Amino acid sequence: MHIAITGNIGAGKTTLARKLSEHYKWGVLYEAVEGNPYLADFYEDMARWSFNLQVFFLNSRFSQAQKIRSMHYQTVVQDRTIYEDAFIFAKNLADSKLMEERDYQNYLMLYETMINAIKAPDLIVYLQADLPKLRSQIQKRGRDFEQSISDEYLLNLNELYENFAHSYLDGTLLTINVNSLDFENNAEDFDFIVQQMNKALGYR
Numbered sequence: 001m002h003i004a005i006t007g008n009i010g011a012g013k014t015t016l017a018r019k020l021s022e023h024y025k026w027g028v029l030y031e032a033v034e035g036n037p038y039l040a041d042f043y044e045d046m047a048r049w050s051f052n053l054q055v056f057f058l059n060s061r062f063s064q065a066q067k068i069r070s071m072h073y074q075t076v077v078q079d080r081t082i083y084e085d086a087f088i089f090a091k092n093l094a095d096s097k098l099m100e101e102r103d104y105q106n107y108l109m110l111y112e113t114m115i116n117a118i119k120a121p122d123l124i125v126y127l128q129a130d131l132p133k134l135r136s137q138i139q140k141r142g143r144d145f146e147q148s149i150s151d152e153y154l155l156n157l158n159e160l161y162e163n164f165a166h167s168y169l170d171g172t173l174l175t176i177n178v179n180s181l182d183f184e185n186n187a188e189d190f191d192f193i194v195q196q197m198n199k200a201l202g203y204r
């Protein structure tokens with residue numbers, strides 16, 4: 001089974017993916033930040049590096065989805081989906097004129113070819129968080145290159161996340177508002193998420 005966690009930068013996907021994999025004894029595939037050849041440059045100059053970064057993420061997410069389906073004997077939780085790359089991050093860059101229209105169209109054609117070759121996750125868990133929560137987590141994590149992220153960028157992404165969550169029809173999507181949750185340090189908060197997931201997965 002393929003479980004995917006979606007949500008804006010700093011929503012807590014990586015932490016939740018880790019905690020869920022420990023709790024359910026699932027496999028886990030993280031987003032590759034170390035070893036990403038474009039990410040730091042992208043945050044310095046988005047217009048220059050947007051297309052390069054998007055192609056890198058698209059390929060990495062596509063390989064993950066293929067790998068998960070080939071591991072049919074095991075449930076795997078994935079930190080971020082290919083949908084977010086195309087309909088949230090790349091779209092935001094095109095809308096903001098930080099990616100040329102012809103590059104975005106080229107990217108979307110590549111995305112279409114790829115999406116036809118993979119299956120949708122069995123469950124998507126969307127971690128919904130407002131700006132103050134995202135900001136505080138980004139600050140806490142302290143990655144140098146993320147400190148330049150503007151409020152506007154995060155707010156635009158949040159709007160696209162909401163559109164995505166409301167229009168997603170390829171499978172089940174569970175929305176969890178995490179503004180007042182601390183599922184990393186508070187067992188009750190983590191339990192609250194597990195209960196909702198059990199229900200969505202049809203577990204008792």
Ligand SMILES: Nc1ncnc2c1ncn2[C@@H]1O[C@H](COP(=O)(O)OP(=O)(O)OP(=O)(O)O)[C@@H](O)[C@H]1O
Pocket residue numbers: 007008009010011012013014015031032033039053054057079084085086089090137146
């Ligand atoms: N398609 C994309 N376009 C632009 N930036 C992306 C894309 N996918 C991921 N990123 C960036 O790569 C980095 C990934 O970091 P990480 O895996 O820690 O996830 P995160 O989004 O910060 O989430 P969380 O805190 O919820 O785990 C972030 O800076 C994120 O914004």
